[in-house]
Amino acid sequence: MSTIVMTACWPLQGMSPAQKSVLISLADNANDDGVCWPSVATIGARTCLSERAVRNALRWLEEVGILKSNQRFGRSTWYSLTPAAYAPGTTCPPAPDAPSPRQEMPPTPAPGAPRTVKEPSIEPPQGGNRVSRSPSCPVQDIVDLFNRLLTPALPAVVLLSEARKKQIQARWRQSVVHQSLDFWTEYFASVAESDFLMGRSTGKAGAAPFRATFDWLIAPSNFVKVVEGNYHA
Numbered sequence: 001m002s003t004i005v006m007t008a009c010w011p012l013q014g015m016s017p018a019q020k021s022v023l024i025s026l027a028d029n030a031n032d033d034g035v036c037w038p039s040v041a042t043i044g045a046r047t048c049l050s051e052r053a054v055r056n057a058l059r060w061l062e063e064v065g066i067l068k069s070n071q072r073f074g075r076s077t078w079y080s081l082t083p084a085a086y087a088p089g090t091t092c093p094p095a096p097d098a099p100s101p102r103q104e105m106p107p108t109p110a111p112g113a114p115r116t117v118k119e120p121s122i123e124p125p126q127g128g129n130r131v132s133r134s135p136s137c138p139v140q141d142i143v144d145l146f147n148r149l150l151t152p153a154l155p156a157v158v159l160l161s162e163a164r165k166k167q168i169q170a171r172w173r174q175s176v177v178h179q180s181l182d183f184w185t186e187y188f189a190s191v192a193e194s195d196f197l198m199g200r201s202t203g204k205a206g207a208a209p210f211r212a213t214f215d216w217l218i219a220p221s222n223f224v225k226v227v228e229g230n231y232h233a
Contacts, residue, residue, distance in 0.1 A: 004032050005027045005030045005032065005083065006024070006027045006028060006030075007083055008027075008083040008084065009023050009024060009027040009081070009083045010024070012066075012083060012086055014088030015064075015070055015088075015090065016057075018049055018053050018056075018057050019057045019060050019061060020053055021047040021049065021057075021135065022043055022047060022049070022057035022058060022061065023057075023061060023066065023067075023081075025038070025047050026038065026061075026079055026081055027044045027065070027083075028046075028080055030079075030178070033080070033176050034080050034081035034082060034083075035078060035079070035080050035081075035177060035225050036078065036079055036081070036120070037077065037078035037079065037177075040054050040055060040058075044060075047081070050056070053207045054184045063086075063087075064086055065082070065085040065086060065087075066081060066082060067079055067080070067081055068080045068082070070177075078177055083136075089143055095171050100194060104105065111151065111211070135175070135179050137168060137169045137172040137179075139160065139165050139168050139169065140160065141173075141181055141212070142168055142181070143157045143160055143168075145166075145181065145184050145185055145188055145233075146188055146214055147218075149185070149189060149192060149200065150188055150190040150191060150192060153192075153198050153199070153211075154191075154198065154199075154211060154212060155211075155213055155214070156191070156212070157214045159225075164214070164215065167215070167219070168218055170220070171218055171220075171223055172198065180210050187227070190232070191212065191217060191226060193232065194226075194231040194232055196209075196210060196231050197209035197210075197211075197212040197231050198201070198211065198212070199212075199219075
């Protein structure tokens with residue numbers, strides 16, 4: 001849970017109780033960049049709302065600019081929250097059952113106030129002198145996840161070479177979503193579900209079936225294909 005994002009979401013007005021409940025549930029799951037990936041079922045269980053009510057609330061939060069949804073692994077969704085972008089009544093009308101917003105709104109943030117919420121940045125900044133800081137890449141932990149979840153079906157990683165370290169670190173820096181061991185756990189779990197990647201498919205013309213290796217899975221083009229779910233048909 002990010003107390004930074006949660007603190008920014010609690011004061012927001014001009015929305016229905018269902019919309020506010022879904023927003024707070026997302027904030028409770030988000031990191032300091034506002035990124036989270038709970039399922040609709042999880043949000044419904046946490047807020048006591050129906051699936052339809054959750055989806056309607058998510059759609060409304062996207063329309064007013066607080067939320068952006070992105071597809072992940074070709075089947076699930078991750079979200080990014082930007083509570084600072086919310087301006088009631090400027091992009092779409094409030095919900096019918098929402099309380100009336102205050103007539104006089106103080107400046108947000110107040111003049112001279114320090115910035116407390118940083119908006120997530122998926123791509124590295126272009127130009128200028130800005131430095132994008134990301135969590136340190138836990139290379140050994142990622143290798144350990146692979147060995148625990150996918151071996152002995154796939155060849156174990158025994159030697160952690162400099163080339164492998166650089167490839168792992170490059171995939172880690174590709175997106176803020178990749179900067180979590182939860183992401184890598186799900187990534188390797190998705191590999192385990194693929195008959196082709198795990199060597200459970202029949203090889204062509206009597207040849208031995210293909211089996212992915214750790215180096216193959218962290219190569220740039222292969223990594224993108226696995227994330228997009230290309231091997232789960």
